[in-house]
Each structure stands twice: as C-alpha cells, then as structure tokens.
Amino acid sequence: MCDSRQQQKINYYEQRLNIRQVIEDANLQELDEALNICDLSSVERKFHLWQRLLPRVHPFYAVKCNDDPMIVQVLAKLGAGFDCASKNELKLVLGSAVTPERIIFANPCRPVSHLAYAEKHGVTNGTVDNEFEIYKLYKHYPSSNLIVRYKSEAKEAQCPLGDKFGCDADGDATALMLLAKALELNVTGTSVHVGSGCSELGAYNRAIRKAKHLFQFGELLDFDMNLLDIGGGFPGSDDEKFEKIAEDVNKSLDRYFPDENVEIIAEPGRFFVASALTLICKIHAKREVRNPSTGKLDTVMYYLNDGIYGSFNCILYDHQVIIAEHYLNSTEDLPQFKSLLFGPTCDALDMITDNLQLPNLNRGDLIGFPNMGAYTVPVASPFNGFEVPKRMYFQAI
Numbered sequence: 001m002c003d004s005r006q007q008q009k010i011n012y013y014e015q016r017l018n019i020r021q022v023i024e025d026a027n028l029q030e031l032d033e034a035l036n037i038c039d040l041s042s043v044e045r046k047f048h049l050w051q052r053l054l055p056r057v058h059p060f061y062a063v064k065c066n067d068d069p070m071i072v073q074v075l076a077k078l079g080a081g082f083d084c085a086s087k088n089e090l091k092l093v094l095g096s097a098v099t100p101e102r103i104i105f106a107n108p109c110r111p112v113s114h115l116a117y118a119e120k121h122g123v124t125n126g127t128v129d130n131e132f133e134i135y136k137l138y139k140h141y142p143s144s145n146l147i148v149r150y151k152s153e154a155k156e157a158q159c160p161l162g163d164k165f166g167c168d169a170d171g172d173a174t175a176l177m178l179l180a181k182a183l184e185l186n187v188t189g190t191s192v193h194v195g196s197g198c199s200e201l202g203a204y205n206r207a208i209r210k211a212k213h214l215f216q217f218g219e220l221l222d223f224d225m226n227l228l229d230i231g232g233g234f235p236g237s238d239d240e241k242f243e244k245i246a247e248d249v250n251k252s253l254d255r256y257f258p259d260e261n262v263e264i265i266a267e268p269g270r271f272f273v274a275s276a277l278t279l280i281c282k283i284h285a286k287r288e289v290r291n292p293s294t295g296k297l298d299t300v301m302y303y304l305n306d307g308i309y310g311s312f313n314c315i316l317y318d319h320q321v322i323i324a325e326h327y328l329n330s331t332e333d334l335p336q337f338k339s340l341l342f343g344p345t346c347d348a349l350d351m352i353t354d355n356l357q358l359p360n361l362n363r364g365d366l367i368g369f370p371n372m373g374a375y376t377v378p379v380a381s382p383f384n385g386f387e388v389p390k391r392m393y394f395q396a397i
C-alpha cells in the first residue's frame with residue numbers, strides 16, 4: 001500500500017478525457033506494462049450525483065473496493081466518510097486528514113490488534129454480527145459503539161455477501177442486543193449489506209424496514225439508536241439504475257426513518273470508482289488458429305500484459321463482465337474473428353475472455369477496458385513476475 005501522503009502527478013484535461021489522446025501522449029506502444037488511466041473527476045462527479053439523489057445519506061466510501069490513496073484523498077476532501085475493514089485501511093484513511101468520527105470499522109470479525117489500533121485513534125463505530133465478537137469487544141474495546149449487522153439480501157446481486165456476514169435479523173440480532181445490554185456495552189445502530197452489485201429494486205426497502213424493527217427493539221432496551229447504515233451494493237456504471245435505487249431508498253427512509261436525529265450512512269464502493277479507471281493493455285504475443293480443412297483463419301489468441309492474476313481477478317472474484325475496445329481507426333470493413341484474450345502468466349486459467357469478435361489485431365496493438373476501477377487493483381498480484389499495471393491520474397480543469 002502506498003503512503004497516503006504521497007502526492008502523485010495529476011494530468012489535467014478540458015471537458016472530456018480523451019483516452020486515445022492519452023494513449024498517444026503516453027507513448028504506450030513503447031511500454032511493456034499495462035496502464036490504468038484514473039479519472040479523479042469521475043469520482044468527484046459520482047460524489048455530486050450521490051449528494052443530489054440521496055441527500056439524507058452520508059456516503060462512507062468502502063476502501064476495500066479501491067485503496068488508491070489519490071482516490072481516498074479526493075473523497076476525503078469532498079467530505080465523504082469511510083468504511084474500513086482493517087488496521088491498514090484505517091491508517092490510510094486517517095493519514096488522509098479524515099477525523100475518526102468519519103470512519104466506520106465495518107468488519108464484523110476483527111483481529112484484536114486492529115481493534116487496539118481503532119481504539120488508540122478514536123474510531124468508535126464498528127459492526128458486529130456474532131456473540132464471540134461481542135465478548136471480544138467486552139474484553140478489548142468496551143467503550144466502542146456496536147453497530148449490529150443483520151442480513152437482508154437482494155434477490156439478485158453480482159456478489160452476495162450473506163453467506164459470510166450478517167446475523168439473522170429476527171432472532172439473532174435481538175439476542176445480540178440483549179447480550180450487549182447484559183455486558184453493559186453500547187449498541188448505537190444497525191448495518192446491512194444487500195449484496196454488491198445489487199439488481200433488485202425492492203432490496204433496500206426490505207433492508208430498511210428490518211432496521212426499523214431493530215431500532216424499536218434497541219430503544220426498548222434503552223440504547224441510544226442513532227446510526228442507520230444501509231451498506232453498499234449501488235451500481236458502478238449504470239446511473240439510471242442508481243437513480244431508481246435512490247428513489248426507492250429515499251421513499252423507504254421517509255417512511256421508516258423520518259426522524260432527522262438518526263444519522264444515515266451508506267458504504268458505497270463500486271459506485272464511486274468502477275467507471276473512474278480505464279485499463280489499457282498491450283498485445284505482446286498472438287497465435288492464429290486455422291481451420292484444418294480450409295486453412296482459413298478461424299480464431300486468434302492474444303496474450304496481453306495484464307490478466308486474471310492482475311486486474312482481471314475481478315472476473316473470478318467479482319463476476320465482472322468485461323468490455324474490450326480496440327483503438328484501430330476505421331475497422332468497419334475489416335473481417336472479425338473469434339478472439340481469445342489471455343493474461344501474461346504461464347497458467348492456462350489466466351484467460352480473460354473467450355468470446356470476443358475482433359478484427360485481426362497485431363502484436364503491439366492496444367486494447368482498452370473501461371469500468372475497471374472496482375475490486376481490481378487492490379487484489380492484483382505480480383504472479384510469475386509480471387508487474388501490476390502502472391497508473392496515470394487525470395482531472396478536469
């Protein structure tokens with residue numbers, strides 16, 4: 001992880017970021033590493049869109065989605081809060097001049113040393129979904145605020161999370177609150193995640209209705225219930241879908257949480273960063289497969305300088321659907337061939353896609369992949385000695 005105070009060079013553009021121009025200026029054909037083009041203004045635009053469509057919900061950016069320090073700094077300056085899952089994420093965010101009350105330690109299972117770090121730096125809000133974590137907090141961080149994470153899953157989501165986190169909202173959540181009461185700990189709110197890349201419109205309404213019941217139960221126990229956390233799950237590049245989800249969230253909040261004294265937060269990850277990064281890869285090798293009887297070109301196999309062990313891990317872990325764009329001029333009349341894209345490592349699993357139609361490209365040609373900002377860079381490894389992509393930052397003047 002980079003030092004959060006490290007300032008990288010920012011390139012400025014007018015009106016629209018022109019990827020072709022960036023490629024030409026950066027002389028990419030000469031480089032052997034892939035390049036991530038990071039548009040910081042895209043992150044800013046998403047923040048303003050969020051504020052306009054979800055004015056009652058304070059976004060706490062889920063750092064796990066892309067822990068690029070420049071992105072964290074942009075969001076910190078705009079006034080976002082942060083969802084951190086570990087000591088290192090806390091360090092990164094605190095190092096970006098974010099005060100501890102703008103952080104939620106949103107990992108219901110934390111090592112003791114990470115809790116100690118949170119306590120030392122005044123990060124008091126943290127999620128919890130099981131009794132063992134409650135006993136751990138009782139022993140190691142009894143003054144923290146417990147935010148009970150319950151389960152309420154979308155019927156359709158790119159990455160469901162409910163098999164790992166969240167207690168049952170009806171029975172278990174109330175039992176945890178009773179246990180916290182008996183141990184004289186403070187429960188101050190609820191948290192949920194409907195699933196990352198949520199496609200079901202009614203999912204947030206269901207989750208917020210469940211939170212209302214838990215708030216009522218908490219108030220019966222005399223807890224000061226003041227934080228409603230509706231989690232992540234918001235779309236990364238489909239703003240129309242976001243608009244519909246936001247409408248549903250606003251209606252549900254007005255219905256179940258009209259009280260202005262309850263602080264409402266969310267933990268969007270992919271929403272802010274998915275469309276901010278475009279990955280440019282170079283074809284460093286290719287193989288042509290011909291039909292044995294006709295000798296005609298049938299399939300082309302391309303070997304790129306980034307793959308499944310790098311940014312494209314998102315295909316395995318995030319079930320991402322990849323879009324590829326080539327940068328040849330006027331290719332309308334060129335025949336298209338079945339094209340397979342492979343990453344650079346020696347593993348046959350390192351295949352990016354096997355169902356593209358592309359003109360017959362050459363070694364040295366570049367292929368661009370938009371929407372590569374979410375759950376890509378932080379997971380990438382330099383397996384087999386191949387570097388993870390370099391980064392260039394851009395911002396509108």
Ligand SMILES: Cc1ncc(COP(=O)(O)O)c(C=O)c1O
Pocket residue numbers: 062065083106107161193195196197231232233234267268269270271
């Ligand atoms: C606790 C928590 N909050 C927020 C997020 C971010 O979710 P998304 O990128 O879908 O907004 C995740 C993703 O895994 C998560 O586990």
